[in-house]
Amino acid sequence: MRIAVAGATGRVGRHVVDVLEARGHDAVPMSRANGVDVITGAGLAEALTGADIIIDVATGPSPDEQAATEFFTTATRNLQEAGSRAGVRLVVVVSIIHADQLAGGYSVAVVAHEQAAQAGPIPVRILRAAQFHEFVEQLMAWGRQGEMVYVPRMRTQLVAARTVAEALVDLALAAEAPAGPIPEIAGPRTENLAAAATLFAARRGETVKVEEVRNPDDPDAEANENGVLLPSPHATLAGPTFEEWLDQAPIRRRTNAES
Numbered sequence: 001m002r003i004a005v006a007g008a009t010g011r012v013g014r015h016v017v018d019v020l021e022a023r024g025h026d027a028v029p030m031s032r033a034n035g036v037d038v039i040t041g042a043g044l045a046e047a048l049t050g051a052d053i054i055i056d057v058a059t060g061p062s063p064d065e066q067a068a069t070e071f072f073t074t075a076t077r078n079l080q081e082a083g084s085r086a087g088v089r090l091v092v093v094v095s096i097i098h099a100d101q102l103a104g105g106y107s108v109a110v111v112a113h114e115q116a117a118q119a120g121p122i123p124v125r126i127l128r129a130a131q132f133h134e135f136v137e138q139l140m141a142w143g144r145q146g147e148m149v150y151v152p153r154m155r156t157q158l159v160a161a162r163t164v165a166e167a168l169v170d171l172a173l174a175a176e177a178p179a180g181p182i183p184e185i186a187g188p189r190t191e192n193l194a195a196a197a198t199l200f201a202a203r204r205g206e207t208v209k210v211e212e213v214r215n216p217d218d219p220d221a222e223a224n225e226n227g228v229l230l231p232s233p234h235a236t237l238a239g240p241t242f243e244e245w246l247d248q249a250p251i252r253r254r255t256n257a258e259s
Contacts, residue, residue, distance in 0.1 A: 003172065004028040004051040004088075006038055006079060007058030011134050012094060015165030016055055023169065031058075038075040041082065048086035053172050054079055055092045056117070057165075068109035073116045080120030092172045093117045094164065095128045097184050097235070098228050103219040125171050125178075129164045130157045130186035130231060133245045136196050144208075149201065153212045154193040155227040157186035158242045167236065184235035187242070190227075196242050203246050 003020055007013040008029030020027035028047055030036040036043035038058050048054070056079060060071030076093075083091060095114050099107040117124045136158070143150035167185040171178070194212035201208050214221045220228070231237070240248065 001053065001173070002026040002028060002051045003053045003055060004030055004048055006030045006036075006054060006056045006075070009033050010057060010059060011132060012057040012161045012165050012168070015162045016057060016168055019162075019165050019169045038078055039071065041078045044078060044082040045086065048082055048088060051083070051086060051088050053090045053092065054083050054088055054122075055168055055172055057094045057168070063106045065105050065108050068106055069112045072109055072113035076113060076116040076120065080117070080122055084121045088122055090125065090172065091117060091120070091122050092125045092127065092168055094168060095126050095182075096229075097128045097130050097186065097231055099128070101228050102223060105218070105220065107220065123177075126182050127164070127168055127171050128182055128184045129167075130159045130184075131229065132161045132164065133158050133187075133242050133249075134161055136193070136200050136242070139193065140197050140200065140210075143213075147208050149197060149208050149210045150213045151193050151197050151210060152218070152221065153214055153225040154229065155190055155225065156193060156229045157189065157231055157237070158191045158196060159185060159187040159238065160240055160245050163187075163238045163240075167238070181232065181234055184231050186231035186235050186237055188237050188239045189241055190230060191242055199243060199246065 003025055005013050005016050005027055008017050009031040017027045017029055028051060030047050036047045058075055060068050062068060079091065096107060096110045099110040114126055139151050140149050164185055171183065194210050198210045201210060
């Protein structure tokens, strides 16, 4: 089967391509590095020629609500329109668990992504995922101030990007859309973000102190602390845990130039 992957060089996309190829499918990587731009539409028609399915894991460069919303809605419209012309029969989209229960920021853009996808001419299946293991390092970088790393108070059920990729491929290849609520994928246990960041820093050989904080300007701070990002009872839970993932993943040590 020929399956196009939007965001193929990203955190999840590269795993989606690997999983598809390992299962014997013709994966078509779509990213600017491959000459395909989901925002301008450049290269889309050629990439989607003969494609049966699109797996959309593309993300924009900014977590800002307005910028991310514009990215998602524009990219989704282009994928739906070009895919429809090419005869694509299904689009599979990755989303975030309980994004629709949050009030601001990136979560609003994610909900707009879901809505834009569902409004298009091609049938859509959505998979809502917990925060990725790889997300921890990114949040640490955003909150780094010298020897301190500030991360938001957050309870989540961290999941590996590879695990999410496998679930997306399963969803894309399923004979029928799943009945019931939108499917979810999460890791096997609840994690505290600060504890995960502390463990990551130790594995990286850093002596920084990790401190959890509440952003007074974040309308979702209390919800994040209270576990709104945790999976629903119907979610699929799959390993590895964050600690197991650290055991398997090559963790690059931070250099003095990055300090």
